[in-house]
Amino acid sequence: xxxxxxxxxxxxxxxxxxxxxxxxxxxxxxxxxxxxxxxxxxxxxxxxxxxxxxxxxxxxxxxxxxxxxxxxxxxxxxxxxxxxxxxxxxxxxxxxxxxxxxxxxxxxxxxxxxxxxxxxxxxxxxxxxxxxxxxxxxxxxxxxxxxxxxxxxxxxxxxxxxxxxxxxxxxxxxxxxxxxxxxxxxxxxxxxxxxxxxxxxxxxxxxxxxxxxxxxxxxxxxxxxxxxxxxxxxxxxxxxxxxxxxxxxxxxxxxxxxxxxxxxxxxxxxxxxxxxxxxxxxxxxxxxxxxxxxxxxxxxxxxxxxxxxxxxxxxxxxxxxxxxxxxxxxxxxxxxxxxxxxxxxxxxxxxxxxxxxxxxxxxxxxxxxxxxxxxxxxxxxxxxxxxxxxxxxxxxxxxxxxxxxxxxxxxxxxxx
Numbered sequence: 001x002x003x004x005x006x007x008x009x010x011x012x013x014x015x016x017x018x019x020x021x022x023x024x025x026x027x028x029x030x031x032x033x034x035x036x037x038x039x040x041x042x043x044x045x046x047x048x049x050x051x052x053x054x055x056x057x058x059x060x061x062x063x064x065x066x067x068x069x070x071x072x073x074x075x076x077x078x079x080x081x082x083x084x085x086x087x088x089x090x091x092x093x094x095x096x097x098x099x100x101x102x103x104x105x106x107x108x109x110x111x112x113x114x115x116x117x118x119x120x121x122x123x124x125x126x127x128x129x130x131x132x133x134x135x136x137x138x139x140x141x142x143x144x145x146x147x148x149x150x151x152x153x154x155x156x157x158x159x160x161x162x163x164x165x166x167x168x169x170x171x172x173x174x175x176x177x178x179x180x181x182x183x184x185x186x187x188x189x190x191x192x193x194x195x196x197x198x199x200x201x202x203x204x205x206x207x208x209x210x211x212x213x214x215x216x217x218x219x220x221x222x223x224x225x226x227x228x229x230x231x232x233x234x235x236x237x238x239x240x241x242x243x244x245x246x247x248x249x250x251x252x253x254x255x256x257x258x259x260x261x262x263x264x265x266x267x268x269x270x271x272x273x274x275x276x277x278x279x280x281x282x283x284x285x286x287x288x289x290x291x292x293x294x295x296x297x298x299x300x301x302x303x304x305x306x307x308x309x310x311x312x313x314x315x316x317x318x319x320x321x322x323x324x325x326x327x328x329x330x331x332x333x334x335x336x337x338x339x340x341x342x343x344x345x346x347x348x349x350x351x352x353x354x355x356x357x358x359x360x361x362x363x364x365x366x367x368x369x370x371x372x373x374x375x376x377x378x379x380x381x382x383x384x385x386x387x388x389x390x391x392x393x394x395x396x397x398x399x400x401x402x403x404x405x406x407x408x409x410x411x412x413x414x415x416x
Contacts, residue, residue: 025273025322031057031068031076045078047273049131051115052084070113080219081270084115085128087147089139096135096155104159105168116148120203122210124182127203138171138202140178151175153197171197175205182209220269221416225262226383230410232258232283237391240400243301249291256284258408264317272380273322277315277331285309285339285404299351305344305363311335313371327377335369335389361402364394369406383412 029043041063044056055076058065068076070086077083091114094106116128116139128139128148139148151171158164172193179185179193195201207215234254238244262279266272285307292300315333346360369392375385389406 027079029078032074043078047268047271083118103157127206223265224414226412226414228260228412230258232408234285236287242400252288254286258283273319300349303346307339309339311337331373
């Protein structure tokens with residue numbers, strides 16, 4: 001039975017690459033060529049912070065894939081997830097990492113064509129984002145102008161005292177001038193411009209300029225909760241110098257229900273390709289370990305125990321196959337386990353006098369384990385999963401140890 005579960009888990013892991021090769025994460029969308037033609041079909045979506053430098057497109061689900069560079073397209077859109085437009089813009093080059101800051105303000109820049117991510121459009125101003133390995137930048141473009149302008153924020157060391165960090169908020173002045181231009185200062189306090197350089201804060205001010213009462217809410221949830229039930233199988237093994245650390249030792253498999261509740265937080269809610277999971281699980285563990293010795297004095301050595309377990313698990317899951325209705329993933333993490341032990345019995349069984357109880361090994365209440373997991377998400381609500389916990393010691397003896405390994409199969413249901 002235990003070998004069957006092992007093979008089932010390995011099969012789940014091995015077929016994951018097949019899903020990966022069958023789908024390249026294409027979604028309904030369009031591209032706009034330099035000639036102004038809109039080609040509708042399927043566009044590859046990527047869960048990446050950096051702005052793309054190329055895009056893959058196919059006219060139908062089974063169509064031939066074509067790759068377009070920045071010079072080939074005016075714009076493209078991936079379903080309702082994200083949209084990009086090409087512009088020739090100035091890109092600031094000053095660094096913002098604390099260990100790479102310049103002494104004095106660095107105003108260097110480079111001019112090049114890039115795909116800018118569209119964050120907001122309006123009657124007066126559009127807001128864009130550009131991110132590369134260096135930093136995140138925001139751009140605005142007033143209607144009627146040719147190209148977006150970067151909202152700049154500088155971070156540098158004071159040349160007169162290098163222990164002082166200086167932050168230049170040039171972008172606040174630009175936003176203030178826009179409010180003044182559109183006669184909006186009367187209804188807005190100047191303290192509103194003392195904002196951080198982030199998407200949420202800047203988007204709110206741009207929405208006011210465009211006279212939008214509320215920013216459109218994203219249709220994609222940043223997180224979801226789930227509950228689940230499954231079957232857990234646990235097997236204990238002795239290792240080292242001990243009577244029960246022997247090839248003839250019989251280890252009976254322990255099967256029990258596994259109940260879980262948890263939360264998934266998505267790295268990019270629009271794609272849900274990578275997620276961070278925290279879950280709390282409960283299961284029961286009953287072990288019977290026995291070795292028939294068969295000599296003239298001792299007939300057998302046996303150890304049995306029961307444990308009620310709770311585990312707090314943190315994992316990273318990645319969907320290698322990321323279709324709209326079905327997603328296939330693998331993941332790994334770590335678990336903090338707590339176990340309450342009862343009926344912990346160790347005994348020698350003699351032919352002459354029967355069972356003779358002996359001091360039982362002390363089993364740890366708290367221990368860490370490493371779980372790996374593979375599974376499927378179906379229609380964003382149902383999750384089918386297989387899990388495996390690498391053999392983990394639950395004792396702290398020098399000459400021998402008792403290790404438990406676990407396999408599991410379960411079904412989760414997700415909700416907000």
